[in-house]
Amino acid sequence: xxxxxxLLAATALTCATAFSAHAxxxxxxxxxxxxxxxxxxxxxxxFTAANPDITLEWVTLEENVLRQRVxxxxxxxxxxxxxxxxxxYEVPIWxxxxxxxxLNDLPAEWDADDILPAIRxxxxxxxxxxxxxxxxxxxxxxxxxxxxxxAGLDMPEAPTWATIRTAAEAMTDKDNEIYGICLRGKAGxxxxxxxxxxxxxxxxxxxxxENWAPQLDSDEWAAxxxxxMDLLNNYGPPGASTxxxxxxxxxxxxxxxxxxxxxTVAASFVTNPTDSTVADxxxxxxxxxxxxGKRGNWLWAWSLAIPAGSDAxxxxxxxxxxxxSKDYTALVAENExxxxxxxxxxxxxxxxxEYAKVPFADxxxxxxxxxDPSAPSVQPVPYTGVQFVAIPEFAGIATQVGQEISAALAxxxxxxxxxxxxxxLTVDExxxxxx
Amino acid sequence: xxxxxxxxxKIINTTAAWxxxxxxxxPILWTILTSxxxxxxxxxxxxxxxxxDWTMENYTAVLERSDYARFLWNSIIxxxxxxxxxIIIAVPAAWSxxxxxxxxxxxxxxxxxxxxxxxxxxxxxPIYLIFIRMGLLDTRLGLTIVxxxxxxxxxxxxxxxxxxxxxxxxxxxxxxxxxxxxxxxxYILTPMAIPGIASTLLLNVILAWNEAFWTLNLTAAKAAPxxxxxxxxxxxxxxxxxxxSAASTxxxxxxxxxxxxxxxxxxxxxxxxxxx
Amino acid sequence: MATQHSRSxxxxxxxxAVVLLLGWMLVPLIMTLFFSFKKYLPLRGGDLxxxxxxxxxxxVTSSAFWPSVLATLLIVGGVLIITVxxxxxxxxxxxxxxxxxxxxxxxxxxxxxxxxxxSALVWKNMFMDPVNxxxxxxxxxxxxxxxxxxxxxxxxxxxxxxxxxxLPFATLILLTAIQSLDGEQLEASEMDGAPPLARFGYIILPxxxxxxxxxxxxxxxxxLSIFAExxxxxxxxxxxxxxxxxIYQRVLESQNVGLGSAGGVYAIILANIxxxxxxxxxxxxxxx
Numbered sequence: 001x002x003x004x005x006x007l008l009a010a011t012a013l014t015c016a017t018a019f020s021a022h023a024x025x026x027x028x029x030x031x032x033x034x035x036x037x038x039x040x041x042x043x044x045x046x047f048t049a050a051n052p053d054i055t056l057e058w059v060t061l062e063e064n065v066l067r068q069r070v071x072x073x074x075x076x077x078x079x080x081x082x083x084x085x086x087x088x089y090e091v092p093i094w095x096x097x098x099x100x101x102x103l104n105d106l107p108a109e110w111d112a113d114d115i116l117p118a119i120r121x122x123x124x125x126x127x128x129x130x131x132x133x134x135x136x137x138x139x140x141x142x143x144x145x146x147x148x149x150x151a152g153l154d155m156p157e158a159p160t161w162a163t164i165r166t167a168a169e170a171m172t173d174k175d176n177e178i179y180g181i182c183l184r185g186k187a188g189x190x191x192x193x194x195x196x197x198x199x200x201x202x203x204x205x206x207x208x209x210e211n212w213a214p215q216l217d218s219d220e221w222a223a224x225x226x227x228x229m230d231l232l233n234n235y236g237p238p239g240a241s242t243x244x245x246x247x248x249x250x251x252x253x254x255x256x257x258x259x260x261x262x263x264t265v266a267a268s269f270v271t272n273p274t275d276s277t278v279a280d281x282x283x284x285x286x287x288x289x290x291x292x293g294k295r296g297n298w299l300w301a302w303s304l305a306i307p308a309g310s311d312a313x314x315x316x317x318x319x320x321x322x323x324x325s326k327d328y329t330a331l332v333a334e335n336e337x338x339x340x341x342x343x344x345x346x347x348x349x350x351x352x353x354e355y356a357k358v359p360f361a362d363x364x365x366x367x368x369x370x371x372d373p374s375a376p377s378v379q380p381v382p383y384t385g386v387q388f389v390a391i392p393e394f395a396g397i398a399t400q401v402g403q404e405i406s407a408a409l410a411x412x413x414x415x416x417x418x419x420x421x422x423x424x425l426t427v428d429e430x431x432x433x434x435x
Numbered sequence: 436x437x438x439x440x441x442x443x444x445k446i447i448n449t450t451a452a453w454x455x456x457x458x459x460x461x462p463i464l465w466t467i468l469t470s471x472x473x474x475x476x477x478x479x480x481x482x483x484x485x486x487x488d489w490t491m492e493n494y495t496a497v498l499e500r501s502d503y504a505r506f507l508w509n510s511i512i513x514x515x516x517x518x519x520x521x522i523i524i525a526v527p528a529a530w531s532x533x534x535x536x537x538x539x540x541x542x543x544x545x546x547x548x549x550x551x552x553x554x555x556x557x558x559x560x561p562i563y564l565i566f567i568r569m570g571l572l573d574t575r576l577g578l579t580i581v582x583x584x585x586x587x588x589x590x591x592x593x594x595x596x597x598x599x600x601x602x603x604x605x606x607x608x609x610x611x612x613x614x615x616x617x618x619x620x621x622y623i624l625t626p627m628a629i630p631g632i633a634s635t636l637l638l639n640v641i642l643a644w645n646e647a648f649w650t651l652n653l654t655a656a657k658a659a660p661x662x663x664x665x666x667x668x669x670x671x672x673x674x675x676x677x678x679x680s681a682a683s684t685x686x687x688x689x690x691x692x693x694x695x696x697x698x699x700x701x702x703x704x705x706x707x708x709x710x711x
Numbered sequence: 712m713a714t715q716h717s718r719s720x721x722x723x724x725x726x727x728a729v730v731l732l733l734g735w736m737l738v739p740l741i742m743t744l745f746f747s748f749k750k751y752l753p754l755r756g757g758d759l760x761x762x763x764x765x766x767x768x769x770x771v772t773s774s775a776f777w778p779s780v781l782a783t784l785l786i787v788g789g790v791l792i793i794t795v796x797x798x799x800x801x802x803x804x805x806x807x808x809x810x811x812x813x814x815x816x817x818x819x820x821x822x823x824x825x826x827x828x829x830s831a832l833v834w835k836n837m838f839m840d841p842v843n844x845x846x847x848x849x850x851x852x853x854x855x856x857x858x859x860x861x862x863x864x865x866x867x868x869x870x871x872x873x874x875x876x877x878l879p880f881a882t883l884i885l886l887t888a889i890q891s892l893d894g895e896q897l898e899a900s901e902m903d904g905a906p907p908l909a910r911f912g913y914i915i916l917p918x919x920x921x922x923x924x925x926x927x928x929x930x931x932x933x934x935l936s937i938f939a940e941x942x943x944x945x946x947x948x949x950x951x952x953x954x955x956x957x958i959y960q961r962v963l964e965s966q967n968v969g970l971g972s973a974g975g976v977y978a979i980i981l982a983n984i985x986x987x988x989x990x991x992x993x994x995x996x997x998x999x
Contacts, residue, residue, distance in 0.1 A: 028656050033667050038500060057656035060501070060667040064946070065651065068963050072652065075753030075966060076563045078572055080655040093754060187948040239841030239859040241949075250478070251842065275474075392754030396965025400775070403948040410862040410949060424774060432769055432970060433752065434759075449809040455801065456818035459878065463821055465845065466833050478843045481852070528728035531721030543729065545990045550736045551932045552982030556959040557975020560968050561742035584735040589929075591728055616720055645826040647939045662828060669832050669943065676836060676843070683829045694824040695817055702816070705883050707925045 025315040028057040029083040032066050032302065036135055036265075036342050037085065040323055043331060047322045054315045063190070067395075074099050074307050082310040083319060086131060088122040088301050088373070092390045095130035101306040101313055102128040103320065110321045114346050116365075119301045122373050122384075131303035132324040135265065136344030138367035139198060139297045141285040142252065142270055143259040144278060147171045147178070158295075161202070161227060161288045164259065168235035171258030180235030182257035183228065186244035187406035189398030194298060194387040195261070196405065197398070200224040202289045202296035204378040207389050207426075212382055212435045214426040216401065216419050225405060225415050232409060241410040253277060261287060263300070264367055267360035268339050284363040286370060292378045298387035299371035301345065344368055393433045397426050463687075470494070470680035477676040493681035501664060503685060510660035510689070512575050513650070514643035517582035518636055521590045524583075526632075529594035530620055534606065544595060547588040555648045566653060573655040581653065582643045589642070590635055596707055597631030598624065630703055637694070637701045644690045661686040740979070746972035754966045766973035775957055780981065782866070783953040787934045787985075789870040790877060791927055797874075798881030798926065799919060803911065805882070806889045816886075823879035831943035834872045835861065839944075865949035872940055877933075881926045888922035889915065928989050935982055954978050 031037045041058055048056060059081070061069060070084045074094060086094070094100050104127075106112065112120070112129065119136040123129055141164070143155055151170035156163065168180030184195045197207070205220030215221065232240045235258075237251055245262060249269055252260045253276040260266070273279040287297035304320045306313055322328060329349060332341045339358050341349065349355050350365045376386045383389040388398070401422040408418035457464075469477050471489045497503070532540045562581070563572075571577030601624065609623050625632070647662040654663060668675075668682040694701065747766050750759040770776060805816060822830065838845050839860035847857035860868045892915065900910050936955055941947060947956045958978060962971030 030655070041500070059656050059659065059663075061663070062666055062669045064942075065666045065669075069652065069655075071754075071966065072559070072563060072963060073655075076560065076567060078563060078567050080573055097754070097756070187946060237842070238857060239862065241862040242841070242859065242945075247840075247842075254478075256842075392752070392966055396960060396967070399946075399960065399964055403946075403952075406862070406948050407950075410859070412949065421774065428769070428773060429965065432967060433755070434750070445808055445810070448804070448807040449811065452804050452807070452809050452815045453811070455804065456815040459875070460818040460821050462830070462833055462838065462875070463825065465837060466829075469837065480843075480848060482845060482848050524727045524731065527724030531724045535717050535721035537718070537721075543725070545986075547728070547732055548928075548932060549983065549986045549990075550732050552935055552979070552986055553736065553739070554936050554955050554958060554975055554978040554982070556938065556955055556962060557972065557978055558739035558743055560746065560962060560972070561739045564742075565738070584731060587728060587732060587735075616717070641824060645824075647826060647828045662826060665826065665828050665832070669828070679832060679836065683833060687825050687829055691821065691824045694820070698817060698820060702820075702883055702887065705887065707884065707929060 024055050025312045026055045026057055027082045027312050027315050027319055030059045030070050030081045031085040032063050033060050079309050082312045082316040084305050085302055086305055089388045091123050091131045092125055093392050095125040099308050100130040101308055103132055104129050106321050110325060114348050118368055119345055123303055131305035132320045133301040133303045133345040134324055135342035136301040137264045138299055138371050139262055139287050140264050140363055140367045141259055141261050143283050144281050145283045146281045147258050155283060155285050158286045159288045161290050164288050172235045177256050179237040180258040181231050182237055182248040182251050182260045183232055184244055185240040185409050186242050187402035189395045191244045193398040193402040198298040198387040199296040201294045201377045204292050206377040206379050206381045210380055210382050214423055216423040216426055221419055229415055241406045264364040284360050294378050295370050297367050297371055299373055393429055397429045400425050466680045467684050469677055470684045472677050474677045493677045497681050506661045506664040509658055510644055513578045513660055514640045516579040517643050518639040521583045521587050525590040525594050529591050529598050532595050533598035547591055551588050573658050575658045578653055578658055581649050582646055586639045586642055590639055593635040597628050601627050633700045634705055637697050743972045743975045746968050747976050749969045751969040752967055766969045770970055770973045779952050779954045779957040790873045790934055793874040794877045794881040795923055797878055798885045801882045802885035802889050805886055819882055820879040822875050827939040830876055831872060831940045835944045839868055861945050862949050865945050865951045869940055869951055877930055884926050885922050888919050892918050
C-alpha cells in the first residue's frame with residue numbers, strides 16, 4: 001500500500017517535472033523601434049530555435065511611448081514585461097529602488113569583464129549589474145570632408161567650439177541648401193536637452209550645485225545656450241527647433257548638413273551608401289571642448305533589464321545573455337556586415353581587426369572613453385550622468401526646460417527669458433520633489 | 436426633380452463639390468500613394484504624384500516585422516465587443532428614458548455625457564492599479580470593458596434620440612393587445628429602431644477602433660490593437676515615410692472600408708436628435 | 712400614461728447603465744481625489760504621506776497652468792468655429808444637385824475614420840515637415856520660404872489637424888439637418904426671388920440651430936481631451952500644452968501622481984464648467 005502510494009507519488013513527480021520541462025515560458029520584451037532592435041527581433045529566431053521552450057513576445061514601440069509604458073508599468077508594479085529596453089538614465093534610478101533583477105549571475109561566457117568600463121559602470125549600482133548593454137553610444141562630430149576641403153579647412157581630431165563655429169560659417173551655402181551645422185532643436189530631455197546638457201559640461205555649466213540648487217540662471221548656461229543659438233540661427237537648417245535625431249539624420253543623408261554633432265551610432269547610417277548620398281564623404285572628430293577640460297559628448301547605452309517580479313526571470317536572463325553576447329555580434333556581422341554590429345559595448349569588438357576597418361570604430365571608442373558620468377562637469381556636482389541627471393524628476397524638468405529653449409530657438413522668446421523660466425520651473429519641480 | 440436646375444449650375448456645383456471633396460480626401464490619398472513608393476521616392480523633391488515605380492516592398496517589410504493579423508484581430512474584438520456590450524446595456528436604459536420619462540431623465544442623460552469629460556490621463560494611475568488588482572492588464576476583456584464605458588454615454592444618447600422619434604401610440608396599441616414589456620421592446624421597438632441601432636453601432640465601432648490612449652496604455656503584447664501597431668512605426672531612426680504610410684494604410688484600411696460600405700446607414704442615423 | 716409599474720420597470724432597465732457609469736465615474740474620481748491630497752511619487756517609493764492642499768496650490772501657481780487652460784480653450788474654440796462654419800458651407804454645397812454626390816460624400820467623411828495618431832503622423836511628416844513636407848514643396852514651388860508649421864504656427868497647425876478630423880462629423884450632421892428642411896419652403900422663397908444669401912440667412916441657418924448645438928456639444932466632449940494629436944506633433948512645445956497634456960507631463964513624465972491628480976481634479980472642474988455652460992444651451996434647444 002505504502003509502496004504503491006510512493007510509486008504513484010514518484011510517477012506524479014516525474015510527470016510534473018517532465019511537464020514543466022516542456023512547458024513554454026513566455027518572455028514579453030518591451031523594446032524601442034530603432035534599427036538595431038528591429039534587427040535583433042529579426043534574428044531572434046536563432047534564439048528560439050536553440051531554446052524551444054521559450055516563446056518571445058515583442059512589444060515594439062517608438063521611444064517616447066516605450067518610455068511612458070515601461071515607467072508606468074514598473075512604477076505601478078504592473079508586471080507586464082519580462083525584459084525592458086531602458087537606458088543609462090533609468091537603470092540607476094530603478095536599480096536603487098530594487099525594481100530590477102541583478103544580472104551578476106549571467107553565465108561566465110557572457111564575460112562581464114569584456115564590457116567597456118564606462119558603460120558597465122553606468123549600469124552598475126553598489127556592485128550589482130542591473131542591465132546588460134545592447135549598444136552603447138557617445139556623441140561626436142560628423143562632418144563632410146568634401147565641404148571642409150572646399151572651404152580650405154582642416155578638421156582636427158579634437159576640435160574646439162571656436163573651430164566648429166569657423167567651419168560652420170565657411171561651409172554654409174544657403175542658396176544651395178547646405179547648412180554648416182545641424183543640431184538637435186526638438187524639445188525633450190532625450191532630444192535637445194541631451195545635446196545641450198552635454199554641451200554645457202564643456203562650457204563649465206552644471207544643472208545643480210552641491211546642495212541641489214538649480215543653476216540654470218548661471219552665466220555658464222547663458223554662454224552655452226547663446227553659443228548654440230548663434231550656431232543654429234546663422235548656420236543651421238530651417239525648422240531647427242523641431243529637428244530631432246531623425247530629422248537631422250535625414251538632412252545629413254541628403255547632403256544638407258556640413259556638420260552634425262550627435263550620437264555615434266548615427267555614423268553607421270550616414271556612411272551606409274543605400275540610405276546616404278554622402279556615404280563616402282564623412283569624417284569624424286571628437287565632440288568639441290572649450291579648453292576647460294571637459295568635452296561636450298555624452299554617454300548612453302540602450303540596455304536590457306528584467307523588472308523584479310517577472311515570472312520568467314530565468315528565461316529572460318537567457319535571452320538577455322544571448323542578445324548582448326559576443327555570439328550575437330558575430331551573428332550580425334555574418335548576416336549584415338561588421339558596420340551593422342551593435343557598437344559601443346564590448347572591448348573585444350574594438351580589438352577585432354575586422355571591426356577596426358569600419359571607418360567610425362576608432363572615434364566611437366575614443367568618444368565613449370572620453371565621457372565620465374561620475375564627474376560630468378568642470379564644477380563639482382551631486383549627481384551622476386553626462387547628458388542627464390540621474391534623479392527621477394529630471395525627465396520631466398528637462399523636457400519642460402527643453403520646450404522653453406526650443407521656443408527661444410523658434411524666435412518666440414529670448415534666451416534670457418527662456419533660461420529665466422527654465423530656472424523657475426526647475427526650482428518649482430525640485431521643491432515639489434522635496435529637495 | 437422638376438426644379439429648374441440649369442445644367443450650367445449643376446456643372447458648377449459638381450466641380451466645386453468634387454474639388455472640395457478631393458481636397459479633404461487628399462491626405463489619405465497621399466498616404467496610400469506614398470505607401471507604394473520606395474523610401475527615396477517618398478521624399479523626392481519635387482514630389483511625384485503617380486508616375487513612379489509602384490512597389491509592395493513596404494507592405495512586405497511591415498508584414499515581416501509585425502504580426503499584423505494579431506493586432507487586427509484584437510482591434511476587431513475590442514471595437515466590436517465593446518460596442519455590442521454597450522448597446523445591450525444601453526437599449527433598456529434609452530428605452531426607459533424615451534418612453535417613461537421622469538423629471539430627472541434629462542439630468543441623468545446630461546450627467547452621463549458629462550462623465551465623458553473626465554480627462555483620461557488624470558485617471559490613468561488609478562485605473563492601472565485597479566487593472567493590476569483585477570488581472571485585467573493586457574486582456575481584451577479589460578479593454579472591451581473600458582471602451583464600452585467610455586462610449587456608453589454616446590450610445591445611450593444616440594439610442595435615446597431615435598427611440599424618442601418612435602410614436603408612443605404604437606407602443607400603447609401593443610400594450611392594449613396585451614404585449615408584455617419584454618415583447619414590446621423586443622418585437623416592436625427594436626425592429627423600428629434598427630436603422631438607429633445600426634448607425635449607433637457603426638459610430639461606436641469607429642470611435643472604439645480609433646481610441647488611442649487606453650488601448651496603448653493598458654496593453655502589452657497579447658491584447659494590443661492597431662493603435663499599438665502604429666506606435667511601433669512612428670518616428671523610428673531615420674525617415675521612413677513609405678513604411679510609415681504602409682503601416683498607416685494598414686491601420687486605417689479596415690475601418691475606412693467598413694465606413695465606406697456602410698456610410699448610408701451611418702449617415703441616415705447620425706443625427707443625435709438634431710433633426711426634428 | 713406611465714403607471715407605477717412601468718416606472719419601476721423603467722428604473723430597473725436604466726439601472727445597469729447608470730450603475731456602470733456611476734462606478735466608472737466615482738471609483739477613479741475618488742482615487743484621484745485621494746491621490747491629490749498625497750505626496751505620491753512612484754519613483755521615490757510611492758506614498759509619502761498626506762500634504763493637504765499643497766498639490767492643488769502648486770498646480771495652479773505653476774507658470775504653466777493658465778497658459779494651458781488658455782491653450783485648451785483656444786483649441787476647442789478654434790476647432791469648433793472652423794468645423795461649424797466650414798461644415799455649414801459644405802453641407803449647403805453637398806445638398807445642391809450634382810453628379811456623383813455619393814462619391815463626394817464618401818470623400819468628405821473619410822477623415823473621420825482615420826485614427827488620431829495616424830492623422831497626426833501623416834500631417835506632421837508628410838505635409839508640415841519644413842524640408843520634406845508637401846507644403847514645403849508647394850511653398851518652394853512658388854518661391855516662398857517654407858513655413859515651419861509646428862514651431863512657427865504650432866497652434867494653427869494643431870487646430871488644422873484636429874479640424875480636418877472633425878469636419879466630416881459636423882458636415883454629416885448638418886447635411887442631414889439641411890436635407891430635412893422643407894423643400895417647398897425653399898422653393899417658394901426662390902420663386903419669390905429671394906437672393907441666395909437671404910435664403911441662407913433667413914431659412915437655412917435658423918433651421919440648423921439645433922444641429923449646430925449638437926455638433927458643438929459632441930465635439931466639445933471629445934476636443935477637451937485631445938491628446939494624441941499633441942503627443943505626436945509638438946509634445947506640448949510652442950504654446951500647445953493643453954491642460955490634458957500638462958497633466959500627462961506631471962503624471963507620466965515627472966512621475967508625480969499627487970500633483971497630476973490635483974491637475975486632474977482641475978480638469979474635471981473645467982470640463983464641468985464648460986459642460987454646465989453647454990448643457991444650458993443644449994438643454995433649452997433639445998426641449999424644443
